[in-house]
Amino acid sequence: MRVAHPHCAGIDVHKKNMTVCVFVDQDHGSQPVYHKRTFATHTEGIQELMIWFQEHQVTEVGMEATGVYWKPVWNALEGKYGLHLCNPEHIRAIPGSKTDLRDGTRIADLLAYGKLPESFIPPRWQRELRDLTRMRTKLKQEAARASNRIGKVLEDAQIKLGNVASKILGVSGRLMLNALIKGETDEKVLSDMAKGQLKKKKVELRQALRGGVQEHHRFQLQLLLQHINEIEEKIFQLDLRIAKYLEPYEEIVQRLDAIPGVDRIAAAIILAEIGPTVESWEEARKLACWACMCPGNRISANKRQSGRMRKGNRWLRAAFCQMAWASTRKKGSYFKTQFRRLAGRRGKKRAVMAVAHTLLIIVYHLLRHPGLTYRELGEDYFDKRDAEHTAASLVKRLRKLGYEVSVTRKAA
Numbered sequence: 001m002r003v004a005h006p007h008c009a010g011i012d013v014h015k016k017n018m019t020v021c022v023f024v025d026q027d028h029g030s031q032p033v034y035h036k037r038t039f040a041t042h043t044e045g046i047q048e049l050m051i052w053f054q055e056h057q058v059t060e061v062g063m064e065a066t067g068v069y070w071k072p073v074w075n076a077l078e079g080k081y082g083l084h085l086c087n088p089e090h091i092r093a094i095p096g097s098k099t100d101l102r103d104g105t106r107i108a109d110l111l112a113y114g115k116l117p118e119s120f121i122p123p124r125w126q127r128e129l130r131d132l133t134r135m136r137t138k139l140k141q142e143a144a145r146a147s148n149r150i151g152k153v154l155e156d157a158q159i160k161l162g163n164v165a166s167k168i169l170g171v172s173g174r175l176m177l178n179a180l181i182k183g184e185t186d187e188k189v190l191s192d193m194a195k196g197q198l199k200k201k202k203v204e205l206r207q208a209l210r211g212g213v214q215e216h217h218r219f220q221l222q223l224l225l226q227h228i229n230e231i232e233e234k235i236f237q238l239d240l241r242i243a244k245y246l247e248p249y250e251e252i253v254q255r256l257d258a259i260p261g262v263d264r265i266a267a268a269i270i271l272a273e274i275g276p277t278v279e280s281w282e283e284a285r286k287l288a289c290w291a292c293m294c295p296g297n298r299i300s301a302n303k304r305q306s307g308r309m310r311k312g313n314r315w316l317r318a319a320f321c322q323m324a325w326a327s328t329r330k331k332g333s334y335f336k337t338q339f340r341r342l343a344g345r346r347g348k349k350r351a352v353m354a355v356a357h358t359l360l361i362i363v364y365h366l367l368r369h370p371g372l373t374y375r376e377l378g379e380d381y382f383d384k385r386d387a388e389h390t391a392a393s394l395v396k397r398l399r400k401l402g403y404e405v406s407v408t409r410k411a412a
Contacts, residue, residue, distance in 0.1 A: 010111060021034055126275055158210075261327030
C-alpha cells in the first residue's frame, strides 16, 4: 500500500491530555518508525507538541472529534499543518485492543495511507457563526420551557388563560400577567387589557381569569417573566451579532429567503452549518447523505434491512424540519401538496422529512449556482405533470359512485 503522507501524526485528544503518535516513513516503503508521547492539553502542552512535530518534520495531523476537546488543539494547529478530523465511530477499534496509544497509532496509520475518513470542518468565521446560531437555538428552547412553566403556574392558580389566548406570552398575555403579579384580581379589569383579535373574546377571558392567585404564584410568575425577558434580550443581541456575519452574503440570504418556510434566521443556520458554497459535496445526494436527511442504506445477504435515517447534524435537521412544517402551511405551495400526498399513506413524520429533503436539495442547487433563484411550482404541479392520468383517475372515481362521465379537452 502506497504511503500518502510519510511524515504525519495521529492525536487521541482527551480533556486533560492527548496521546500522540508520529508516523515516519524514512526509506519510502520500508518498515515505518513510530514515535509516541503524551502531552497536556493546555497552551504550554500544545506548544511543546508543535516543537516535537518540528523535530520529526510532521506535515499532516489527524485527530478524533472528541466532544469539544479537539477544538483548542485544532485552533492552535490550524494554518501550520494539514489538519484532518474524523468521527470516532468511523474508526472504532477492535474490541479488546483499545488503548489511548493504540488509538493515536491507528489514526496515524490511516492518515499515512490516505484511509482516514475525514469530517467536514468549515473555516473559522463559519465556526463562529455556528456557535452563535446554536446558542440562539438553545436560548429559544429555554424560553419555550419557561413559557411552559408559566402555563403550569397559571393552571395551579385556576387561571385558564391558555384556553382562550393562543399565546400566553403575547402582548395581551403579558399585560395580564404583569397585572396579576402586581395583585390585580378583578377579571373585568384583566379582560379589558386584551388587544387585537382577543378583544372579541372578553366574555371567555373573564371566565378564564377568575381564579385563586396567591402570593406564592405571583412570586413564581415574576421570576419566570424576568427570566424570559433576559433570554429575549440575549436573543436580540445574538441577532445583531449574526446580522454582521451575514452582511457579506446578503445576496445568498435573499435568494434563500425566497423559499417558502425559510427566513433570515433559517438562512443564517444554513450558512453556518453548510456554508456559502457546496464545493465539499459533488452532488445534492451526497449533501443529503452527509446531513443524514435521506433513507439509510443497509443491505445484508441481498436483503434490504432497516432504511431508518442515521443520526447526523441535529442542528441542521431540526432547522430543516421547522422550515418544512412552515412551508407545508403556505397557500399555493408545492410543498403543501407534497406533504398531503405523502402524509396519508406514510404518516406525517415521514412526509415532513421528505419535504425537508426536498428543501435541502433546493438549497444545494441555489448555493451551487450563484445566479439561480427559487421558482414556485405551485400546488397544482402534480396534477399538471400528468394531466391525462389525473383526469382518468377522477373519471374512474366518479363512475364508481354511479355517475356517467365524459371528458372533453378545452380548446386552447
